[in-house]
Amino acid sequence: MKSAHAKHEWKSNTLPAMVMVGPVTLCMILLVAIPLIYVGVMSFCSIDQYYNVVFKFTTQNHLRLFSTDYLKIYGQSLAIAFLTTLFCILIGYPFSYLIARTKSKRKKLLYMLVIIPFWTNSLIRIYGWRTFLGTNGWLNTALQFLHLTSEPIDFLFKQGTTVLGMVYCLIPFMILPLYTSIEKLDTNLLEASSDLGAKKISTFLEVVLPLTAGGIFSGSIMVFIPCLGYFFVSDILGGGNSDVIGNLIERQFQSGNNWPLGAALSIILILITLLLVKLYQKMGGDMESLGM
Amino acid sequence: MKRKTKAKLQKRLGIVFCSLVYMFLFLPISVIVVNSMNATTSKPYLSWKGFTLDWYVKLFDNSSLLSSFGNTMIIALVSTLLATIIGTLGAVGMYKYKFRGKSIIDGLLYIPVVIPEIVLGISLLTIFSKVSIPRGMLTLILAHVTFCVPFVIFNVRARLDGYDNSIEEASMDLGANRVTTFFEITLPVLAPGIAGGALLAFTLSIDDVIISYFVNGQTKTYPLKVMESIKSGVAPDVNALSTLILLATVILVVLTQSDLLKRREK
Numbered sequence: 001m002k003s004a005h006a007k008h009e010w011k012s013n014t015l016p017a018m019v020m021v022g023p024v025t026l027c028m029i030l031l032v033a034i035p036l037i038y039v040g041v042m043s044f045c046s047i048d049q050y051y052n053v054v055f056k057f058t059t060q061n062h063l064r065l066f067s068t069d070y071l072k073i074y075g076q077s078l079a080i081a082f083l084t085t086l087f088c089i090l091i092g093y094p095f096s097y098l099i100a101r102t103k104s105k106r107k108k109l110l111y112m113l114v115i116i117p118f119w120t121n122s123l124i125r126i127y128g129w130r131t132f133l134g135t136n137g138w139l140n141t142a143l144q145f146l147h148l149t150s151e152p153i154d155f156l157f158k159q160g161t162t163v164l165g166m167v168y169c170l171i172p173f174m175i176l177p178l179y180t181s182i183e184k185l186d187t188n189l190l191e192a193s194s195d196l197g198a199k200k201i202s203t204f205l206e207v208v209l210p211l212t213a214g215g216i217f218s219g220s221i222m223v224f225i226p227c228l229g230y231f232f233v234s235d236i237l238g239g240g241n242s243d244v245i246g247n248l249i250e251r252q253f254q255s256g257n258n259w260p261l262g263a264a265l266s267i268i269l270i271l272i273t274l275l276l277v278k279l280y281q282k283m284g285g286d287m288e289s290l291g292m
Numbered sequence: 293m294k295r296k297t298k299a300k301l302q303k304r305l306g307i308v309f310c311s312l313v314y315m316f317l318f319l320p321i322s323v324i325v326v327n328s329m330n331a332t333t334s335k336p337y338l339s340w341k342g343f344t345l346d347w348y349v350k351l352f353d354n355s356s357l358l359s360s361f362g363n364t365m366i367i368a369l370v371s372t373l374l375a376t377i378i379g380t381l382g383a384v385g386m387y388k389y390k391f392r393g394k395s396i397i398d399g400l401l402y403i404p405v406v407i408p409e410i411v412l413g414i415s416l417l418t419i420f421s422k423v424s425i426p427r428g429m430l431t432l433i434l435a436h437v438t439f440c441v442p443f444v445i446f447n448v449r450a451r452l453d454g455y456d457n458s459i460e461e462a463s464m465d466l467g468a469n470r471v472t473t474f475f476e477i478t479l480p481v482l483a484p485g486i487a488g489g490a491l492l493a494f495t496l497s498i499d500d501v502i503i504s505y506f507v508n509g510q511t512k513t514y515p516l517k518v519m520e521s522i523k524s525g526v527a528p529d530v531n532a533l534s535t536l537i538l539l540a541t542v543i544l545v546v547l548t549q550s551d552l553l554k555r556r557e558k
Contacts, residue, residue: 013389016470020385021397023378024441028400031438035415036403042418095313098306110310112545117317119541120324123501123518124534127526128320131327136338138323168316221406229408232501236522246410246502253414253506263418266411273407288446290405 036270043264051257061264070248074268077244080159080234081227084166088174088223089216091167096178096215101185114175126165126236130156133237157239165233170226174219177289181215182208218289221280225273245269321538328531336525348536351529360517361533367429367513368497371436376490378437379444384478386445387452404439405446412439413506420507427509435507436497443496444489451485 046056064070099110117125132138133155140152155161185208193203231246245268252262281287328348332341351357386394404412416435417427425431459481463473479486501515508516514533521530 017385017389017391020381021389021391024382024385024401024445025393025397027378027438027441028397031416031419031434032400032403032412035419036411038419038422039411039415091313091316094306095310098310113314114317116538116542116545117321118499119495120321120534120538121501121515121518122499123515123522124324124526124530125320127518127522128323128327131323131338132319134338168320171317225406226408229410229502231410232519246408249410249414253417259418262414266414269408269411273411277402277406287402288449290402 039263039266039270042260043267045260045263047258047260053259058260061261062267064261065264065268070265073243073248074245076159076242077228077246080163080166080242080244081224083163084170084227085174085220085224087163087167088171088219092171092174092178092219093216096175097182100179100182111179114172118172122169123232123236126169126233129161129165129168130236133161156237157241159238159242162234162238162242162244165237166227166230169230169233170223173222173226177218177222178212178215180289181212185211214285214289217280217283217285221276221285221290225276228269228272324531324538325535327526328528328535330528332528337527338525347528347532351532354529356512357514357517357529357533360512361514363429363432363511364498364514367432367436368494371433371440371497372490372494374433374437375440375444375493376486379441379489379493380448380479380482380486382441383445383448383452384474384482387449387455401442401445405442409439409500409502410506413503416503417506427507428511431507431509432504432511432513435503436500439500439503440493440496443492444486447489447492448482448485451482455481 042053043061044057044059045053046058046060048054099107099114102110104110130137134140135152135154135156137155139155140149143149143153189207189211190203193207194200198206228244229246229249231244231250234242234244234247245265249262249265249269252258252265256262277287327337329343329345330337330340331344331346332339386398413435416431416438420427420431460473460477463477464470468476499515500513501519504513504516505519512520518526518530518534521527
């Protein structure tokens with residue numbers, strides 16, 4: 001009797017469960033899992049003389065990943081991502097702190113003003129930086145007008161310019177989780193700390209920082225990882241002098257036309273992502289807070 | 293007294309710092325707006341040739357620019373709609389039912405969120421070419437749905453956290469069937485989460501560059517059109533369209549959140 005009931009319940013739940021979960025399951029398996037597995041498979045494939053992918057097993061692509069030219073670019077890409085994350089924290093933390101704890105009536109407006117620029121296409125905003133920093137750009141015009149320089153200064157196409165563009169593109173992904181974690185802070189704790197005689201600095205280091213560390217971690221993940229792939233930023237602002245791993249991959253799928261090599265290069269990004277996410281979870285990071 | 297002046301000074305420093313950050317955020321926007329009113333007609337459209345509003349009229353003659361914008365809107369609307377339906381059903385289904393492989397699906401959902409977009413882009417490109425789906429509108433919509441679904445799910449899930457299952461049971465006890473209960477009880481409760489997810493999906497879709505770049509074929513979206521024009525210099529009419537889009541979104545936000553300019557929400 002009991003098992004018949006269980007069976008009935010199972011049956012009555014199967015259809016609704018399939019209707020609800022079926023589409024997302026199909027979507028994730030067909031468009032995420034299988035394509036990624038196929039990238040792994042393709043990294044072992046060869047190309048023929050017409051650059052077509054042929055299923056002939058080779059480890060050549062993986063061996064090429066260790067060439068010195070590539071190693072240099074991985075290092076450069078990691079350095080750019082590290083600096084970008086660092087600047088995003090250094091600018092984003094005090095900024096988020098100030099707008100999350102302001103008593104101003106316009107708090108919501110201040111928050112929206114962070115998001116509004118990001119409704120304009122990111123490419124055209126990055127191009128805006130190029131216009132601003134170029135030898136005929138606004139900045140040089142202003143500097144020459146003020147007689148601070150006689151010759152236009154070449155700001156563009158340096159690693160620093162690429163970092164600037166990356167910080168610009170990615171800083172909201174740092175500010176938003178920080179804002180959320182700082183806003184959640186219990187003011188009573190801060191008052192208790194100062195009532196107990198703690199200095200502002202030690203309250204910050206021992207109460208505020210540990211309680212908002214989650215925001216820093218999730219922000220750092222959301223800044224560091226995309227930074228490795230944002231090839232268009234280094235294309236527009238770096239002018240080929242500050243390639244990231246994304247540039248290497250993009251080239252193999254476009255002009256280089258060696259898809260298996262591009263696939264092998266993508267494996268590096270997949271591995272770095274896995275490693276960092278594992279690290280994030282180890283440090284107590286919550287996966288859900290990455291999705292916002 | 294001394295303490296007061298110090299606090300005042302700190303507050304001023306804070307305001308100066310925040311203003312500098314806002315300037316940083318809005319600087320390229322001001323470049324776009326100013327360049328949309330530049331009378332120059334020669335590439336790369338950088339030198340200032342005087343003020344004009346002609347580009348705001350002329351952009352309507354640029355059919356390839358307009359059609360790319362049309363494509364972007366179609367793709368964003370269709371993929372937001374699909375992602376919202378798939379995501380909402382999925383979030384509720386995964387919340388209510390246990391089934392084999394659930395944790396795998398759950399894990400897969402995080403991939404589009406954390407993995408660099410370029411990896412998702414090339415993986416979709418390789419699979420589309422493997423199964424010979426011609427690249428174009430269809431592949432763009434499939435790709436956009438893929439990266440939007442997880443964001444919808446996470447938003448809906450945040451609402452489900454405080455969800456009381458007993459109201460559904462009450463509805464069914466009172467004779468409503470599953471479908472009615474879903475539309476009349478479950479959906480209204482989840483509405484804010486669904487709306488938030490849909491808005492995020494739409495925003496991600498209209499601005500997507502990297503994934504679209506790999507799966508577009510000959511169908512150009514607006515960001516891809518911008519990418520193409522960057523090689524020869526972004527023309528003032530492209531800047532004019534961007535300015536109009538920004539203006540439209542700002543007006544939309546002010547209208548929908550009219551309390552924004554009044555006072556802080558309680």
